[in-house]
Amino acid sequence: MRSLIMRSLTSPRPKRNPDAIEVLVVDALRTSGTPLSAYQLSDVLASSGHKLSASQAYRTLARLMDRDIVQRIETLSAYVAKDEESDIVLVCGRCHAVQRLKQPRLKAHLENIAASHAFAIDAFVLEVTGHCTTCRDSLPSSPIE
Numbered sequence: 755m756r757s758l759i760m761r762s763l764t765s766p767r768p769k770r771n772p773d774a775i776e777v778l779v780v781d782a783l784r785t786s787g788t789p790l791s792a793y794q795l796s797d798v799l800a801s802s803g804h805k806l807s808a809s810q811a812y813r814t815l816a817r818l819m820d821r822d823i824v825q826r827i828e829t830l831s832a833y834v835a836k837d838e839e840s841d842i843v844l845v846c847g848r849c850h851a852v853q854r855l856k857q858p859r860l861k862a863h864l865e866n867i868a869a870s871h872a873f874a875i876d877a878f879v880l881e882v883t884g885h886c887t888t889c890r891d892s893l894p895s896s897p898i899e
């Protein structure tokens with residue numbers, strides 16, 4: 755018994771496998787409500803007892819983006835779980851809430867514009883900044899002229 759205790763005190767903690775870390779990251783992104791940066795993700799996981807360095811967070815996020823499970827919101831340098839496809843993202847500049855919308859006609863229109871200019875598209879990054887309904891309603895109204 756004593757040797758078991760001594761071994762557990764002296765041996766390094768078992769490493770979590772990448773799959774377990776990915777599950778933690780996706781769960782954190784899904785429950786967050788707003789996009790999280792890699793550092794915010796580390797803080798959120800640390801608060802629930804899961805230590806994850808920022809470099810581990812970046813590596814995990816890169817793997818999840820490669821598999822189309824996570825999306826980077828460029829405007830915020832942060833990440834969201836990509837539960838469904840979207841063509842455009844509305845980003846609230848105040849509370850950082852995002853709305854991911856499916857707009858296939860917009861995407862097709864942009865593809866036609868690119869094709870008419872002999873431009874080969876690699877990726878679409880369509881983000882629009884503004885204010886969500888909640889933040890817009892709490893902004894002071896502009897004076898009526």
Ligand SMILES: [Zn+2]
Binds near residue numbers: 847848850851886889
């Ligand atoms: Zn907002």
